[in-house]
Amino acid sequence: MRIIIILLSKKLCDGEMKTLNQESLQKLVEAIHDSKPISGLTHAFYRYPARFSPRFVRAVIEAFTEPGEVVYDPFMGGGTTLVEALALGRQAFGTDINSLAVFITKVKTTAMSESDAQVMRTWFANAENWLNLRNPPKRSTEWIELGYQKNINGRTTWPIRKILELALANVSSLPKPNQQDFIRCVLLRTAQWALDCKKKIPSAKEFRAQCVEFFEGMVQGVIELQKVMKKCIEKSLHLDSIKPLCLQQSVVGIESAAINKKYLPPRLILTSPPYPGVHVLYHRWQVNGRKETPAPYWIAGALDGNGASHYTFGGRKQEYLRNYFGQALKAYSSLSKIADERTLLVQLVAFSDPSWQLPTFLETLQQAGFREIQIPDISSDKYDGDDRLWRQVPNRKFYAGQKGDITASKEVLLVHRLR
Ligand SMILES: C[S@@+](CC[C@H](N)C(=O)[O-])C[C@H]1O[C@@H](n2cnc3c(N)ncnc32)[C@H](O)[C@@H]1O
Incomplete structure (x- = not known):
């Protein structure tokens, strides 16, 4: 060799x-x-x-x-x-x-401060109140009209669609665009886990639990990336920023x-x-x-x-x-x-x-x-x-x-x- x-x-x-x-x-x-x-x-x-x-x-x-x-x-x-x-x-x-x-x-490469993470944690802590299937629906009318909810209104998929609608309606209550996008990405990842090529669609309760688990792991991921980038800058004489x-x-x-x-x-x-x-x-x-x-695309707002x-x-x-x-x-x-x-x-x-x-x-x-x-x-x-x-x-x-x-x-x- x-x-x-x-x-x-x-x-x-x-x-x-x-x-x-x-x-x-x-x-x-x-x-x-x-x-x-x-x-x-x-x-x-x-x-x-x-x-x-x-x-x-x-x-x-x-x-x-x-x-x-x-x-x-x-x-x-x-x-x-x-x-x-x-x-x-x-x-x-x-x-x-x-x-x-x-x-x-963009979400994977955008920096996040500890205070951003804290604001989003509080948002999730309150989610129990409004991420509830019994709450009145908040239909995403424009997206529905454009066909972005096709094939997610079936017997097993509608609870996930409703939870997503309720969550997305609340995303705008987050004060900063990077926080809003991060939460959208958490929802996107969880919805992919729940729906894409899945044999058994999880319940709304399982979806919520998975969302919280993904969120914490994703925050750690961004913070870890920032740390290694900072180390690279400290180590190199020729590098004052990486963007x-x-x-x-x-x-x-x-x-x-x-x-x-x-x-x-x-x-x-x-x-x-x-x-x-x-x-x-x-x-x-x-x-x-x-x-x-x-x-x-609906979940990402793109x-x-x-x-x-x-x-x-x-x-x-x-x-x-x-x-x-x-x-x-x-x-x-x-x-x-x-x-x-x-x-x-x-x-x-x-x-x-x-x-x-x-x-x-x-x-x-x-x-x-x-x-x-x-x-x-x-x-x-x-x-x-x-x-x-x-x-x-x-x-x-x-x-x-x-x-x-x-x-x-x-x-x-x-x-x-x-x-
Ligand atoms: C094989 S995937 C890349 C996957 C990527 N290496 C990764 O790790 O996720 C190819 C990508 O090319 C993009 N694409 C197709 N035509 C393009 C074009 N003309 N200009 C830029 N991107 C294009 C597609 O949208 C798709 O995301």
């Missing part, structure tokens, strides 16, 4: 990137195969579909950047990259077109967006884009079987209004995934315009049929101005003889996998630089 790593380090270092020491390379290889449940800091605030393993993200950031450098995730989803970047004292920048992703990432920048913005056209110069060009672009041919539901929960609901294909580079039904690769070309061309010769693009990508989609994806990146740097697989778990580093994804809710299609539950590590 030792010999292989030395050879691999040499291959990587041949003028391609920052010298990787054996330790960080070993960490990277181990981290990519990490299958532990996601936890720590603010990572468990929401189960965002196709989210990264924080351990993998940490290993990549440590391997390829120094404190104070900018890490950008253009398809940030639930913000795993931004949280880890902040915890490692890097400047964190993220974009996503999904308002839900932006809401979640996340989190925008609802498409990657297509990012080069023309008004972005603080401090974040460009990024040192590392670490991301996972929408996957070719793989059906991932970024914007809906599935209730009582396969019934889809847009309720997460508008959606888009179909699934909006979030996945176009549908996955056309021949040769023309829409997908057309959108991908535009997105990566934009990324190449904000990168420089030092920027490294590191990605994890899954495919419904890698045999033709992987070469097409690589060709698209090349057309967009990137060249690949190969990191050969040093484990025994190779995919179909391919020399790259592949990872088996644990517990992935991929819909492509439902008909016995196992390829989509493997992801490949791709590393690129500007040509």
Whole structure:
């Protein structure tokens, strides 16, 4: 193993990137195969579909950047990259077109004072009085009219819907926007736990108890993140503050967006884009079987209004995934315009049929101005003889996998630089 790593380090270092020491390379290889449940800091605030393993993200950031450098995730989803970047004292920048992703990432990366936590604790302590199913309803008329409560008014789901309505009607009594958003996120997480792909919907009483338990854990998570960020600043001579920048913005056209110069060009672009041919539901929960609901947007107070294909580079039904690769070309061309010769693009990508989609994806990146740097697989778990580093994804809710299609539950590590 030792010999292989030395050879691999040499291959990587041949003028391609920052010298990787054996330790960080070993960490990277181990981290990519990490299958532990996601936890720590603010990572468990929401189960965002196709989210990264924080351990993998940490290993990549440590391997390829120094404190104070900018890490950008253009398809940030639930913000795993931004949280880890902040915890490692890097400047964190993220974009996503999904308002839900932006809401979640902002809450996960927004500081909170002890007095904020205390105000929210008091809010929860009073909740017993008004979070009661016997109380008169407080209907969210505007959201109902827009269809955001679809499929959550059934025999088993209405008590959860009513509790959520009562809670959301009281959120505005919290004095500060960061407190209101934090509580919305607690409700969002609890509602996801209660409704999304759940066989047995919990009672209103169980929902309330879970809400309180999640709340305390989430407060600890934010406080822990603040502590590690503070330590990074104290340790580094070159760092006086770390601030996340989190925008609802498409990657297509990012080069023309008004972005603080401090974040460009990024040192590392670490991301996972929408996957070719793989059906991932970024914007809906599935209730009582396969019934889809847009309720997460109502709870987050964020508008959606888009179909699934909006979030996945176009549908996955056309021949040769023309829409997908057309959108991908535009997105990566934009990324190449904000990168420089030092920027490294590191990605994890899954495919419904890698045999033709992987070469097409690589060709698209090349057309967009990137060249690949190969990191050969040093484990025994190779995919179909391919020399790259592949990872088996644990517990992935991929819909492509439902008909016995196992390829989509493997992801490949791709590393690129500007040509
Ligand atoms: C695979 S997910 C990212 C998950 C993320 N790595 C995490 O840890 O949660 C891909 C994301 O790309 C976003 N997306 C799709 N098209 C986009 C575009 N043109 N610009 C920015 N984001 C986009 C989707 O909304 C989705 O959140």
